[in-house]
Amino acid sequence: MPPKRRTRIKICGLTREADVRAAAALDIDAVGFVLYPGSPRAVTPERAAALAALLPPFITPVLLFVNASAAEVAAGVTAVPHALLQFHGDETPAQCAALAGARAWLRAARVPLTPGATGFDLLEYAETFAAARALVVDAHVAGYGGGGQTFDWTAIPWSHPRLRAADRVVLSGGLTPENVTDGVRLVRPWAVDVSSGVEAAKGIKDAQRMAAFVAAVRRADAALPPSPAV
Numbered sequence: 001m002p003p004k005r006r007t008r009i010k011i012c013g014l015t016r017e018a019d020v021r022a023a024a025a026l027d028i029d030a031v032g033f034v035l036y037p038g039s040p041r042a043v044t045p046e047r048a049a050a051l052a053a054l055l056p057p058f059i060t061p062v063l064l065f066v067n068a069s070a071a072e073v074a075a076g077v078t079a080v081p082h083a084l085l086q087f088h089g090d091e092t093p094a095q096c097a098a099l100a101g102a103r104a105w106l107r108a109a110r111v112p113l114t115p116g117a118t119g120f121d122l123l124e125y126a127e128t129f130a131a132a133r134a135l136v137v138d139a140h141v142a143g144y145g146g147g148g149q150t151f152d153w154t155a156i157p158w159s160h161p162r163l164r165a166a167d168r169v170v171l172s173g174g175l176t177p178e179n180v181t182d183g184v185r186l187v188r189p190w191a192v193d194v195s196s197g198v199e200a201a202k203g204i205k206d207a208q209r210m211a212a213f214v215a216a217v218r219r220a221d222a223a224l225p226p227s228p229a230v
């Protein structure tokens with residue numbers, strides 16, 4: 001029997017121990033720590049290490065960077081050596097590869113909010129960032145991310161082989177417990193990534209909304225055919 005679909009879930013922008021514990025008690029796969037000083041959810045590498053230490057095995061810490069220097073990335077990975085990296089700024093493919101070294105990395109793709117906007121082609125972007133383990137497809141907002149805004153999900157050819165290959169899409173941007181079921185049904189992403197939609201305030205997660213978000217993803221999974229083999 002083919003395996004059931006199970007969309008991976010990342011909850012991003014945690015800053016408090018209680019939120020990490022509440023998230024880790026749910027059926028999730030990754031927790032993100034924002035190492036970008038410009039974010040209201042920013043933590044230091046030391047704080048990220050203390051929070052990541054609360055995670056059980058098989059929930060992956062993700063370190064999010066925006067236009068960070070090599071020294072800043074090195075400080076992050078020294079503090080949280082088992083982390084996956086997420087580059088969410090203007091980094092080029094060569095910069096991502098150099099900053100990550102042997103580590104796996106995700107690349108944010110920021111989709112303009114204007115429906116049908118020109119100047120951004122996700123298929124071309126996927127080719128440019130072919131070395132990224134996955135693309136975090138987010139809305140193009142001020143401040144690089146964490147804006148709680150959705151983009152037009154219908155404007156992208158999600159079933160194109162360049163996006164489907166090795167399941168490269170992490171759907172992000174303005175996801176909430178209320179809209180994520182529709183997002184998963186339409187996009188069929190490998191994973192979803194949420195920050196604002198499960199918060200009481202920036203950087204302060206709401207345990208009930210995190211639980212509702214996970215339940216909504218699992219409802220979508222249950223209604224979809226099994227995942228194709230990866």
Ligand SMILES: O=C(O)c1ccccc1N[C@@H]1O[C@H](COP(=O)(O)O)[C@@H](O)[C@H]1O
Binds near residue numbers: 032036040145148149
């Ligand atoms: O969370 C932030 O403050 C942040 C800052 C700079 C870049 C990215 C950031 N967060 C990421 O943005 C997306 C979408 O977040 P939201 O759900 O719309 O709030 C997500 O990948 C966060 O990891």
